[in-house]
Amino acid sequence: MQIRIKKLLGLCFLASLIILLPFVIRYYNGNPLFVGGEFYYNLRVSEDLSNKIFWDVLRDSHHKISFFNYVFSFFIMFLGKEFFVIVPLVLGIISLISFFYIGNFFLEENKSFYSSAFFVFSPIFIFLFSGFNQFTLAVCLSLLSILLFLKKSYWSIPFFVLTSITSISFFILNIILMLFYSFYKRRKKLFLLNLFFGVVSLLIFFYFHNLSEIIISDFSYEQYFTAFGAEIGLSFFYFLIGLIGLFSIWKRRRGHHYFLMTIFLFFILSLFNSVAKIFLNFFLSVLSAIFLLFLIKRTWAVPNIKRFTLLLIICGVIFSTALYSDQLIKSKPGKELVKGLVFLKDEPTAVVLSHEKNNFFIEYFSNKKTLLQSKDSEQIREKIFVSRNLKETTAMLNDKRINYILITGEMKEGLVWDKPQEGLLFLLENSKHFSKKYHSNEVEIWFFLD
Amino acid sequence: MKKSVAGILVLTIFLITFFSRTLIAFQSDKFSYEAYFSIRQIDNIGSEGVPLFNDELSYGGRTHLFPPVFYYLVSFFDFLGINNASKIIPNLLSSLLVIVAYLICFHITRHRTISLFGSFFSGFIPIFFDTTNDVSVYSLVLLLTFFVLYFLMKVKNRLHLNLALLFLFVIVLSHASVFLLIIGLLLFLLLLKIESLEINSKEQEIILFVTFFAMWFNFIIYKKAFLTHGPFVIWQNLPLQMLTNYFFDLKLFQSIYYLGIIPVVLGMYAIYQVFFKVKKKSVFLLIGLFLSSLLLLWLKLIEFKVGLIFLGVILSLLSVYSIKLIYSYLNKTKAPKSANWFLFAVFVLFLLTSVVPSFNLAYSSLKNIPSDAEIEALRWLKQNTVSDSVVVARVDEGYLINYFAERKNVLDNDFLLVNDAQLRYDNVQSVFSLRLKTEAIRKLSTYDVDYIYFSGNFGDEKKLYYTDEDCFDLVYDEVVKIYWLKCRLE
Numbered sequence: 001m002q003i004r005i006k007k008l009l010g011l012c013f014l015a016s017l018i019i020l021l022p023f024v025i026r027y028y029n030g031n032p033l034f035v036g037g038e039f040y041y042n043l044r045v046s047e048d049l050s051n052k053i054f055w056d057v058l059r060d061s062h063h064k065i066s067f068f069n070y071v072f073s074f075f076i077m078f079l080g081k082e083f084f085v086i087v088p089l090v091l092g093i094i095s096l097i098s099f100f101y102i103g104n105f106f107l108e109e110n111k112s113f114y115s116s117a118f119f120v121f122s123p124i125f126i127f128l129f130s131g132f133n134q135f136t137l138a139v140c141l142s143l144l145s146i147l148l149f150l151k152k153s154y155w156s157i158p159f160f161v162l163t164s165i166t167s168i169s170f171f172i173l174n175i176i177l178m179l180f181y182s183f184y185k186r187r188k189k190l191f192l193l194n195l196f197f198g199v200v201s202l203l204i205f206f207y208f209h210n211l212s213e214i215i216i217s218d219f220s221y222e223q224y225f226t227a228f229g230a231e232i233g234l235s236f237f238y239f240l241i242g243l244i245g246l247f248s249i250w251k252r253r254r255g256h257h258y259f260l261m262t263i264f265l266f267f268i269l270s271l272f273n274s275v276a277k278i279f280l281n282f283f284l285s286v287l288s289a290i291f292l293l294f295l296i297k298r299t300w301a302v303p304n305i306k307r308f309t310l311l312l313i314i315c316g317v318i319f320s321t322a323l324y325s326d327q328l329i330k331s332k333p334g335k336e337l338v339k340g341l342v343f344l345k346d347e348p349t350a351v352v353l354s355h356e357k358n359n360f361f362i363e364y365f366s367n368k369k370t371l372l373q374s375k376d377s378e379q380i381r382e383k384i385f386v387s388r389n390l391k392e393t394t395a396m397l398n399d400k401r402i403n404y405i406l407i408t409g410e411m412k413e414g415l416v417w418d419k420p421q422e423g424l425l426f427l428l429e430n431s432k433h434f435s436k437k438y439h440s441n442e443v444e445i446w447f448f449l450d
Numbered sequence: 451m452k453k454s455v456a457g458i459l460v461l462t463i464f465l466i467t468f469f470s471r472t473l474i475a476f477q478s479d480k481f482s483y484e485a486y487f488s489i490r491q492i493d494n495i496g497s498e499g500v501p502l503f504n505d506e507l508s509y510g511g512r513t514h515l516f517p518p519v520f521y522y523l524v525s526f527f528d529f530l531g532i533n534n535a536s537k538i539i540p541n542l543l544s545s546l547l548v549i550v551a552y553l554i555c556f557h558i559t560r561h562r563t564i565s566l567f568g569s570f571f572s573g574f575i576p577i578f579f580d581t582t583n584d585v586s587v588y589s590l591v592l593l594l595t596f597f598v599l600y601f602l603m604k605v606k607n608r609l610h611l612n613l614a615l616l617f618l619f620v621i622v623l624s625h626a627s628v629f630l631l632i633i634g635l636l637l638f639l640l641l642l643k644i645e646s647l648e649i650n651s652k653e654q655e656i657i658l659f660v661t662f663f664a665m666w667f668n669f670i671i672y673k674k675a676f677l678t679h680g681p682f683v684i685w686q687n688l689p690l691q692m693l694t695n696y697f698f699d700l701k702l703f704q705s706i707y708y709l710g711i712i713p714v715v716l717g718m719y720a721i722y723q724v725f726f727k728v729k730k731k732s733v734f735l736l737i738g739l740f741l742s743s744l745l746l747l748w749l750k751l752i753e754f755k756v757g758l759i760f761l762g763v764i765l766s767l768l769s770v771y772s773i774k775l776i777y778s779y780l781n782k783t784k785a786p787k788s789a790n791w792f793l794f795a796v797f798v799l800f801l802l803t804s805v806v807p808s809f810n811l812a813y814s815s816l817k818n819i820p821s822d823a824e825i826e827a828l829r830w831l832k833q834n835t836v837s838d839s840v841v842v843a844r845v846d847e848g849y850l851i852n853y854f855a856e857r858k859n860v861l862d863n864d865f866l867l868v869n870d871a872q873l874r875y876d877n878v879q880s881v882f883s884l885r886l887k888t889e890a891i892r893k894l895s896t897y898d899v900d901y902i903y904f905s906g907n908f909g910d911e912k913k914l915y916y917t918d919e920d921c922f923d924l925v926y927d928e929v930v931k932i933y934w935l936k937c938r939l940e
Contacts, residue, residue, distance in 0.1 A: 221680055221681060222680060227669065227673060227676050227677065228676060228677060228680055229677050236669065237666065237669075240665070300655060301650075301651040301652045301655055302611065302652050302655050302656065304615070305615075305655045305656060305659045308659060308663075309659050309662065312659070312662055312663055312666060315666075316666050319666075319670065323673070414869070419898070
């Protein structure tokens with residue numbers, strides 16, 4: 001028991017380091033702690049919620065709310081933005097401990113420990129807990145509900161209810177897992193109770209709030225692996241060693257039908273749903289641990305190769321983590337962008353044009369409207385950026401009531417334009433219709449004189 | 451035959467091969483068009499200590515991705531002069547292949563005289579002999595590959611096992627074409643499984659480890675390329691026309707000519723023998739590599755020439771097995787002297803069908819190097835144009851623009867990390883065939899081109915049709931024409 005506690009403490013310490021590292025480096029560089037447009041959108045929604053505002057003034061629509069936003073709002077009120085970093089850290093630790101104990105149900109303690117270690121080092125763990133989004137909360141609640149479900153405790157029901165009103169995808173995937181387990185163990189009562197309360201609460205909650213989650217999306221390899229640029233993606237290295245781990249248990253598949261069927265199903269679902277990737281990551285962590293222990297216990301003909309192989313796996317895992325963390329640390333928003341947007345906050349009410357990646361930041365930091373995402377707006381934005389025709393461009397800007405144009409370094413270096421004086425950049429520099437209001441290394445803000 | 455005599459003869463074959471290659475290479479002080487990329491890297495290592503990963507001239511500024519081991523190796527000998535080192539070292543590495551070929555053949559046949567045949571065959575493969583002026587990383591990769599195969603054949607010996615690991619480590623660090631070897635080794639394991647032959651656990655462990663290591667290492671090196679191009683990075687982001695052209699001119703008899711008829715015929719006979727008659731493990735190792743080369747050629751994952759070179763070497767080694775079988779058979783007949791006559795006949799036939807074509811192809815390759823007129827024109831560009839000028843030329847001339855003229859090019863043969871490779875290729879090719887001036891200027895303006903370099907060596911055009919005095923100034927008018935673009939389309 002003492003050894004188990006020590007191992008768990010060790011894992012928690014490791015997880016804390018991995019979660020906090022991006023925050024520390026971003027803080028040291030003077031950048032905002034949290035990255036990603038979605039976080040700032042949710043922060044804005046949650047701040048409105050704490051003031052009982054349900055209408056999104058900047059988007060002229062109702063806020064898209066889930067239970068997550070209420071939780072977010074609650075923590076912001078009590079901790080403030082400065083100490084909010086504790087929340088994903090605590091949720092990460094709780095998730096890790098839950099995962100470890102779930103592992104103990106099915107695996108030897110050794111395998112459960114290594115699985116948890118692989119889970120901690122996975123890019124998905126870093127994505128979930130070095131930030132704060134709907135999935136951060138949902139994963140924690142989901143793992144708790146599964147753990148309690150396995151322990152045949154009725155406390156699984158409230159956690160499952162909370163999961164269902166946080167994320168529909170988590171609700172569906174949890175149901176699938178519990179269903180498989182219930183039929184495998186022939187214990188249906190608790191499953192049916194969870195299902196009933198989950199469905200009812202889901203219906204009630206979303207009767208009052210907009211359904212905003214995309215459950216099925218098109219498959220894209222770029223959105224599948226972090227190596228190809230996916231934000232919520234699997235590590236290619238994990239996928240590979242997980243696959244080899246799968247082959248290593250294939251010979252003993254007789255006792256593992258449930259496990260293998262579940263993996264296969266989640267693999268198929270992960271091609272079309274991001275949350276399924278999170279669940280698949282759990283399985284890959286387990287398979288990777290099985291493979292690692294297989295290598296350690298195996299009798300090697302060449303002992304040096306054993307050492308090199310284990311070293312390679314450790315290096316591969318650490319590199320995956322390091323590369324993803326690096327990606328996260330360099331993500332937007334940076335301090336230069338924030339400074340520019342804060343400047344814009346003091347300007348009169350206006351609509352701001354920029355690349356769609358910057359929309360959430362503009363809305364949060366400068367409290368300004370943006371050119372909203374729709375097919376039509378997408379085309380207009382492209383046309384404005386590419387056009388050198390002053391008449392056409394000013395007509396489009398007037399039509400959409402755009403007063404400000406935000407240009408970032410990234411936009412000039414390939415995101416929108418490849419060369420100086422291309423498209424809109426030419427007009428900005430050469431037409432009296434535009435005046436530069438703000439300028440820094442990374443950001444330019446132009447005012448459009450109607 | 452005594453071991454010492456065989457040793458002397460192998461050394462003799464090596465010296466003949468090396469001096470032949472070097473002699474032909476030094477017939478000109480220039481290199482093949484593609485070699486100038488390597489020479490720039492070697493030059494930069496000599497002056498800055500690092501290769502040119504961030505290149506301001508190629509495509510007007512871009513990043514190159516490659517393992518630099520080969521360039522460091524050649525650069526180590528730059529006390530001979532960069533040009534001399536670039537001529538000597540790749541030819542030396544190519545010539546050293548005859549030694550490892552002998553070792554492999556002796557392991558397979560246990561017959562010194564016949565093994566010398568294998569050594570000699572591998573030195574005079576026509577398509578391989580054609581590379582005397584290519585400063586190519588494949589000279590190193592090929593040598594390392596066959597050394598690895600040799601050490602794996604003797605993996606039960608601890609020294610050979612460690613050497614196999616070491617050479618595999620180096621080859622992974624040298625070039626991504628290590629996957630040709632790795633796929634070959636995996637196919638070898640598969641063949642052993644199918645044929646129910648014993649799989650040595652040491653071999654298995656080494657092969658699986660190096661597979662992992664190569665995948666991980668190349669993922670780290672080419673991560674940016676994966677992010678940019680996705681899985682299609684394995685085709686190196688080549689424009690479709692270049693990929694399609696890999697096999698466009700392929701004719702069966704021409705391929706046999708490039709490989710040599712004796713290695714092809716006897717090599718295929720050896721494959722037949724091993725598959726259907728006597729199963730020999732060491733020969734399966736060669737067959738695995740043979741199948742791997744065919745597979746990668748079929749999928750267009752390696753250059754046609756490179757694939758043929760690998761096939762040529764493998765068939766040369768396999769042919770020795772056939773020679774041994776036939777020789778042993780003839781020795782058992784009532785005319786055992788015919789066995790020696792057979793060897794003599796094979797040797798003579800090889801001289802006629804491989805050695806002579808090797809020299810023919812090598813001398814012909816001297817025509818595929820930049821001419822004095824081209825070098826003169828490029829030097830003119832360097833002396834008479836502003837340093838940040840952009841020069842458009844054919845894709846094969848891109849490296850020359852960077853090396854001799856020290857000016858930015860629009861296109862060259864390295865397409866990795868180039869987002870608009872296909873579009874750029876189409877545009878540049880059409881610049882040389884267009885008739886409409888406006889369209890040509892529009893395309894040239896897209897890339898801020900200042901000069902058009904037209905040598906007439908590539909493509910069917912004899913001149914540019916749209917170059918009038920209004921927008922184009924003929925600033926250099928010799929065999930090569932250089933036009934200065936006066937107009938721009940905004």
